Amino acid sequence: xxxxxxxxxxxxxxxxxxxxxxxxxxxxxxxxxxxxxxxxxxxxxxxxxxxxxxxxxxxxxxxxxxxxxxxxxxxxxxxxxxxxxxxxxxxxxxxxxxxxxxxxxxxxxxxxxxxxxxxxxxxxxxxxxxxxxxxxxxxxxxxxxxxxxxxxxxxxxxxxxxxxxxxxxxxxxxxxxxxxxxxxxxxxxxxxxxxxxxxxxxxxxxxxxxxxxxxxxxxxxxxxxxxxxxxxxxxxxxxxxxxxxxxxxxxxxxxxxxxxxxxxxxxxxxxxxxxxxxxxxxxxxxxxxxx
Amino acid sequence: xxxxxxxxxxxxxxxxxxxxxxxxxxxxxxxxxxxxxxxxxxxxxxxxxxxxxxxxxxxxxxxxxxxxxxxxxxxxxxxxxxxxxxxxxxxxxxxxxxxxxxxxxxxxxxxxxxxxxxxxxxxxxxxxxxxxxxxxxxxxxxxxxxxxxxxxxxxxxxxxxxxxxxxxxxxxxxxxxxxxxxxxxxxxxxxxxxxxxxxxxxxxxxxxxxxxxxxxxxxxxxxxxxxx
Numbered sequence: 001x002x003x004x005x006x007x008x009x010x011x012x013x014x015x016x017x018x019x020x021x022x023x024x025x026x027x028x029x030x031x032x033x034x035x036x037x038x039x040x041x042x043x044x045x046x047x048x049x050x051x052x053x054x055x056x057x058x059x060x061x062x063x064x065x066x067x068x069x070x071x072x073x074x075x076x077x078x079x080x081x082x083x084x085x086x087x088x089x090x091x092x093x094x095x096x097x098x099x100x101x102x103x104x105x106x107x108x109x110x111x112x113x114x115x116x117x118x119x120x121x122x123x124x125x126x127x128x129x130x131x132x133x134x135x136x137x138x139x140x141x142x143x144x145x146x147x148x149x150x151x152x153x154x155x156x157x158x159x160x161x162x163x164x165x166x167x168x169x170x171x172x173x174x175x176x177x178x179x180x181x182x183x184x185x186x187x188x189x190x191x192x193x194x195x196x197x198x199x200x201x202x203x204x205x206x207x208x209x210x211x212x213x214x215x216x217x218x219x220x221x222x223x224x225x226x227x228x229x230x231x232x233x234x235x236x237x238x239x240x241x242x243x244x245x246x247x248x249x250x251x252x253x254x255x256x257x258x259x260x261x262x263x264x265x266x267x268x269x270x271x272x273x274x275x276x277x278x279x280x281x282x283x284x285x286x287x288x289x290x291x
Numbered sequence: 292x293x294x295x296x297x298x299x300x301x302x303x304x305x306x307x308x309x310x311x312x313x314x315x316x317x318x319x320x321x322x323x324x325x326x327x328x329x330x331x332x333x334x335x336x337x338x339x340x341x342x343x344x345x346x347x348x349x350x351x352x353x354x355x356x357x358x359x360x361x362x363x364x365x366x367x368x369x370x371x372x373x374x375x376x377x378x379x380x381x382x383x384x385x386x387x388x389x390x391x392x393x394x395x396x397x398x399x400x401x402x403x404x405x406x407x408x409x410x411x412x413x414x415x416x417x418x419x420x421x422x423x424x425x426x427x428x429x430x431x432x433x434x435x436x437x438x439x440x441x442x443x444x445x446x447x448x449x450x451x452x453x454x455x456x457x458x459x460x461x462x463x464x465x466x467x468x469x470x471x472x473x474x475x476x477x478x479x480x481x482x483x484x485x486x487x488x489x490x491x492x493x494x495x496x497x498x499x500x501x502x503x504x505x506x507x508x509x510x511x512x513x514x515x516x517x518x519x
Contacts, residue, residue: 001374051374226396251394254377269347269373276349280305287306 003087004238005050005073005206006105010082012068015039025261027281032065032262042068044262046082050206055232055239057253057270059246059285065262066242067130070210073240074127075109075117084109086124091205095119122153126199130211132191135198138184142169142194145183149201168197172227189220196227200235207232207239213248225251246289250274258282292494293345293463294321298354298369300340314340318354320513327485327495329509331502336516338498339389342465344369345496346386347376358384358463382410385461389468391440391448399426399443399451400436406459425454429480445472453481457488464488466497470504482508 018037025041043065071077085105129135146165172193213221256273258266266279277283300315315337322328330338343349356368403422407413429450470478499505
């Protein structure tokens with residue numbers, strides 16, 4: 001298994017920060033908010049490796065920093081500190097000045113300008129948010145949502161874009177006769193499937209899934225998860241799966257990180273995390289699971 | 292093939308006021324290639340714990356588990372990287388748990404064919420044919436091949452579990468009570484399948500509740516817990 005993406009010391013704080021922050025926040029202090037300066041450390045010193053063709057799970061309660069982590073990886077938010085590198089891969093060969101001559105790993109993506117971050121994101125990443133309105137323009141047709149993404153990736157032929165959008169929507173089980181309807185007309189499960197189609201439109205090697213089934217009813221949840229599982233195998237995707245639901249993580253991921261108060265408190269093989277959790281918080285999480 | 296030395300396992304239960312439970316204390320044994328090692332001992336002695344430590348579902352607290360792998364040479368399963376363990380599970384080490392735990396909503400035949408495809412690269416149609424033969428042999432009725440095993444009886448689920456594990460011919464197979472919920476006849480079929488697999492060179496470590504089953508298949512046994 002070869003790594004595709006690696007992050008080191010990823011940090012995002014909201015507030016000025018002070019000398020008391022490091023001792024006053026984090027999993028040990030049971031808060032991510034500094035008692036002295038009120039700075040919130042949403043994500044603190046997170047390191048991870050995402051391998052090629054693996055699904056890596058991120059679990060933790062609300063406010064543990066899971067979604068912040070995804071937003072940092074997707075350049076939605078700038079990081080306060082940290083290192084993020086991507087391995088040389090065919091999808092990224094055309095991004096200018098990303099790799100130094102002969103290097104297997106890119107420069108620090110977090111230190112790059114917005115233009116190149118966007119180029120990396122367009123070429124290598126797809127994202128599906130918990131709330132469809134973050135990932136889709138609800139008033140624009142579903143096909144148009146996908147075309148918009150294709151346009152920014154350099155597509156120009158309307159016919160080709162329409163065909164590609166139709167193929168993706170068909171793959172995610174959206175009836176073709178509805179591709180000209182806006183997602184706002186759709187059910188929650190359908191909206192998630194349009195988001196997945198859009199996320200996959202650029203053939204990205206990496207797919208980020210942020211609580212994609214949260215809030216869906218059980219049968220719809222099952223259908224979306226089955227689809228994600230099939231797509232993972234079919235397109236040989238590397239996925240980062242963020243969920244507070246251990247069942248989702250267990251279904252999709254071989255490895256898992258557990259977050260709490262902005263920090264990673266435990267990581268390991270998913271079956272080990274579930275059956276032999278080490279950290280007190282992970283033990284609480286596993287014991288709280290409905291069977 | 293596998294040398295276990297001084298294996299110990301402690302569970303620290305933070306939710307029960309930091310209670311520590313010692314599950315294994317200084318377990319040592321070895322098993323040679325192509326042999327079947329049975330683990331015996333009373334309930335709660337830690338037999339399954341040994342298997343789970345070898346599979347890395349449990350993290351060993353101490354000791355070493357030296358496995359002769361094709362991919363990495365001799366590797367200590369207690370300290371191997373996660374990537375190594377995932378690779379070994381994919382290509383060399385199989386585990387038959389006490390209960391069937393599989394991805395829901397996948398038909399039985401596909402569940403058995405999948406490891407043949409993924410692990411041995413056998414094309415879909417041939418993998419399905421082979422899966423069918425294994426299921427026939429384990430007497431899973433044909434109409435059930437396209438059904439989801441979640442609806443099956445305990446004994447049928449256990450046989451699907453066996454079918455999934457023996458089809459792809461791992462080099463080390465860990466078995467946790469593989470015959471526990473089976474009648475004598477089905478258990479006999481399972482034991483036959485396992486001994487054929489062993490004869491083709493697969494090394495096995497198995498826990499059996501029933502001493503008779505154990506003596507029918509094991510080349511040697513190690514007692515866990517109590518005095519040896």
